[in-house]
Amino acid sequence: MKKPSLPLSEDELDDLQDLLLDRIDEDLDTTGTDEGVCLLDELDGFFTALVSGPVALLPAVWLPLLWGDYPPRWQTPEEASHAMGLLRRYQQEIALSLQQDLDHFEPYFSYYEMDGEAFDIVDDWCEGYLRGVRVLGNRWEDGHADVSALLAPLRAFSSETDWQGHELPGAEADALRDSILVNVRELYRYWRRGA
Numbered sequence: 487m488k489k490p491s492l493p494l495s496e497d498e499l500d501d502l503q504d505l506l507l508d509r510i511d512e513d514l515d516t517t518g519t520d521e522g523v524c525l526l527d528e529l530d531g532f533f534t535a536l537v538s539g540p541v542a543l544l545p546a547v548w549l550p551l552l553w554g555d556y557p558p559r560w561q562t563p564e565e566a567s568h569a570m571g572l573l574r575r576y577q578q579e580i581a582l583s584l585q586q587d588l589d590h591f592e593p594y595f596s597y598y599e600m601d602g603e604a605f606d607i608v609d610d611w612c613e614g615y616l617r618g619v620r621v622l623g624n625r626w627e628d629g630h631a632d633v634s635a636l637l638a639p640l641r642a643f644s645s646e647t648d649w650q651g652h653e654l655p656g657a658e659a660d661a662l663r664d665s666i667l668v669n670v671r672e673l674y675r676y677w678r679r680g681a
């Protein structure tokens with residue numbers, strides 16, 4: 487069998503986004519439940535944390551947190567195999583990007599345009615990254631004050647702090663948002679150094 491090529495095509499990314507969204511009936515009341523990862527930028531953050539962290543993890547460990555309370559119901563074994571193949575390839579794509587060219591690694595942020603200018607939306611990516619951190623419980627931060635400090639900007643744009651980063655004055659919020667990428671690269675270096 488031929489090894490699948492990287493990176494995923496636009497059609498494959500669309501398939502992956504559909505996979506994340508279609509597992510939850512849009513008419514279902516999900517209040518008070520864990521919807522898991524539902525967006526590509528959130529998945530990007532989730533996988534970035536998984537491949538950056540202190541230990542490598544098998545899918546059986548992280549899949550429950552990926553799906554939350556809504557694991558997919560596959561219609562056929564082929565459908566399950568296709569979905570898992572897309573997830574593995576996307577995770578591998580992120581891992582290779584971090585390993586081979588860390589200084590040019592870019593998160594997959596959503597964006598919006600206003601007056602012809604594009605602005606990154608970091609919230610969903612940060613939510614995904616922090617969900618990836620939680621796969622290992624406290625292992626990321628136990629005894630690692632540097633890690634807690636590096637995660638602070640991500641927390642500022644997440645539900646963990648009720649999105650406090652958006653309450654800051656414009657320039658301060660922008661600086662904090664800009665530090666996310668720098669800190670994510672440094673978190674990868676931190677764990678590769680064997681801290």
